[in-house]
Amino acid sequence: MTAPSFILRVQDLAKTFRMYHLDSMLHAFEGVSFDLHEGEFLLLRGHNGAGKSTLLRTIWRSYLPVAGHVFYRSNHGEIDLANAADVDIALLRREEIGFVTQFLNARPRVAAQDIVAEPLRLAGVSQAEALDQARHWLDQFGVRPELWRAYPSTFSGGEQQKVNLARALILPQKLLLLDEPTASLDAGARAALIRRLADLKSQGVAIIGVFHHPGDVATLIDREINLSTRAVADEENREDADVAL
Numbered sequence: 001m002t003a004p005s006f007i008l009r010v011q012d013l014a015k016t017f018r019m020y021h022l023d024s025m026l027h028a029f030e031g032v033s034f035d036l037h038e039g040e041f042l043l044l045r046g047h048n049g050a051g052k053s054t055l056l057r058t059i060w061r062s063y064l065p066v067a068g069h070v071f072y073r074s075n076h077g078e079i080d081l082a083n084a085a086d087v088d089i090a091l092l093r094r095e096e097i098g099f100v101t102q103f104l105n106a107r108p109r110v111a112a113q114d115i116v117a118e119p120l121r122l123a124g125v126s127q128a129e130a131l132d133q134a135r136h137w138l139d140q141f142g143v144r145p146e147l148w149r150a151y152p153s154t155f156s157g158g159e160q161q162k163v164n165l166a167r168a169l170i171l172p173q174k175l176l177l178l179d180e181p182t183a184s185l186d187a188g189a190r191a192a193l194i195r196r197l198a199d200l201k202s203q204g205v206a207i208i209g210v211f212h213h214p215g216d217v218a219t220l221i222d223r224e225i226n227l228s229t230r231a232v233a234d235e236e237n238r239e240d241a242d243v244a245l
């Protein structure tokens with residue numbers, strides 16, 4: 001049987017930060033390689049400072065790596081995210097790759113429901129339908145109806161996070177990067193998030209996530225990479241893991 005082709009192939013990826021004020025370099029991670037396929041859920045583990053967030057941000061291309069490749073099979077063809085033009089990265093972020101952090105980038109005077117509906121509007125969904133779905137997801141994540149038309153800049157940390165998740169997960173993407181998305185969520189919202197991730201995974205969305213309480217997503221995990229020990233674990237067959245760190 002031929003192995004399914006990858007969505008993401010990370011090859012010998014390394015990120016170093018230059019600490020100008022100290023005139024020194026800090027190695028966040030190096031030699032990271034793995035493949036990710038449709039519908040796979042990869043958990044990133046490691047101690048504080050092991051490089052988990054930095055790896056996600058490098059794949060998302062907030063950071064440029066100092067070495068390696070991030071081959072991504074987009075709907076427009078294969079592209080190396082490590083070397084792609086900013087304009088291509090912007091397009092992929094709009095259409096195919098999602099990134100959820102614990103922090104909402106709240107824009108002034110934009111209502112919660114409009115923030116959540118925006119990805120659907122950009123995808124051509126009508127205003128009425130997009131708002132309907134936005135309210136559905138705000139409700140699923142436990143945002144009170146009286147807040148739907150309010151501005152999230154004044155929301156609590158957990159409420160902002162719920163708006164963030166509703167927006168990020170409203171439209172299935174090919175690749176989803178999650179940086180501690182459960183950090184400030186209550187139990188109800190955590191359960192809603194896990195249900196939504198299971199649903200997206202079954203639709204073929206490939207997911208890479210960092211979770212401080214991985215037990216939350218235990219049922220979804222296919223593979224793990226530990227950036228502290230460079231160990232790789234494959235749920236099904238450790239010997240056959242196509243991950244080489």
Ligand SMILES: Nc1ncnc2c1ncn2[C@@H]1O[C@H](COP(=O)(O)OP(=O)(O)OP(=O)(O)O)[C@@H](O)[C@H]1O
Pocket residue numbers: 017018026027028046047048049050051052053054055
């Ligand atoms: N912009 C930056 N400039 C300089 N150093 C940075 C920068 N971002 C991260 N680092 C350093 O890179 C290392 C990895 O940080 P990172 O945030 O990726 O770790 P992490 O594994 O996500 O940690 P945690 O579990 O604490 O969130 C840390 O030592 C951090 O200080």
